[in-house]
Amino acid sequence: MRALVWHGANDIRCDTVPDPKIEHPRDAIVKVTTCAICGSDLHLHDNFMPGMEKGDIVGHEFMGEVMEVGAEAKSALKIGERVVVPFTIWCGDCDQCKRGNYSVCERSNRNKALADKVFGHTTAGLFGYTHLTGGYAGGQAEYVRVPMADRTHIKIPGGLTDEQVLFLGDIFPTGWQAAAQCDIQPTDTVAIWGCGPVGQMTIRSAILLGAKQVIAIDRVPERLAMAKAGGAITINFEEESVVERLNELTGGKGPEKCIDAVGMEAHATATIDSMMDRAKQALMLESDRAHVLREMIYVCRPAGTLSIPGVYGGLIDKMPFGMAMNKGLTWRMGQTHVNRWTDDLLNRIQEGQIDPSFVITHTVPLDQGPEMYKTFRDKRDGCIKVVLKP
């Protein structure tokens, strides 16, 4: 089959690889009809995430048709059913899964020993996302093996297009959880850094959950325009001071809720901290650039909440922790517990409350994937979200 394969920094190729096979009775094989490139994939492409190996198939936002089902998954899944696959693999039986904390499932990471060493304790297995989270083959491919398939799926009823439901596997619940874990009150100002696909979903979620005011921060004009369409007041951080504008918009008090939808590749205008971050990242003295986190800690209203869906991979430097501690901030973060939210979100899509396909700007065949990684990363050609058709 054809699949997008990681070969190193800046080097993802469309290769011919062996078809996946059922390896365990709980597995299923899904024929991918539509998949997408996620901002998290860019961290792999740019080689900022440790734990990738040459030959790994990437991609974790995908959907398709069930082709084959292992004996133990048969009661939950039938051949021919249409499913979106969540990027977090979950067992459903461990203590964490029972509490709905699927992204920290204790059993789905087959490289548990390695993850236990690196993270202290393992987190869930993820598709196409480093050997620290299981090294499972990803979904930017014609076929995928889905482990623990009796749990790891979202069934899609007829009458909805792939484009409407695809993002249930990742960015829609990610934006939703980012907003939900802020426990938004009708009096809250929610400030969101990053107007990429995750930021866009977060903006819509914050509006639906009833925020008084949603403020979105980025520097890419067309992304800011899309943020505004979704109900946000926008700040272009290359043209205005984020701190001053946020204070203006909140009567000098600061936003109650701050969300980092940027992650470890944050850009910044030439501030000292951001120059130091770039230099250190290049010299491998730190792995992540923390400009957005520092800004959030600084502007957040005391006793407010920081919510962090943006992905970080390792070490950050110059964290103003004293400021965070003294302001009594609450931190909420993590990979998304996808299936915890998808029944409700699928309902909302069906009822027409939201159509997540608004974010798609590019649809191309799978073999154009490697170029599209670059277009998406460099934000060329108005690119916000890329959908691939195997």
Add this chain to the structure above:
Amino acid sequence: MAYYNRSSTGDNLARGLGWFSVGLGVAELMAGRTIARWMGMEDKTNLIRAYGVREITAGVGLLALGDPKPWIWSRIAGDAVDMATLAAGMENNPRAGNAGIAFGAVMAATALDIVCVQKLHQEEAYYRSLPVPDYSDRSGFPRPVSAMRGAASDAPIGEDMRTPKILRFQPAQSQTAQNQIAQNQTATS
């Protein structure tokens, strides 16, 4: 926004110059005295080491994944400083010939820097000339935003995702009033 494409011709040249900067900088820093002696400018050893630090900074800046233009401009400014230092050092210098060779090398590097920065600015101008697509109609909502605000405030969100009541920013209520409410709630439930 600053436009750059981390795989264009201009960018590849910039990255090459980045490696060159790092190499030269390390040499200046480690072998500052040898270089200074060779050019007959031993009194400038510390200055040359400082230039080494400057080169390394520019090199790292170029190799990091950002806009290379400011770093190339900083290299050009650095080249000018180098040339001024060398020109001043050539007077009454028995090894002025060697200093002259160094001067030539800096000039060649400057020429490359200028080609590179021109290329980068051309590329930026090209990206800027492309039309910005209009996404102002992509709300994702079926109705105007004002009608959607709070439409999902009934969403099932588990208690573990909630902030403790006392930390919510509700219209100002005194701590005792909030305690009173909490007590009443436990009494009635």
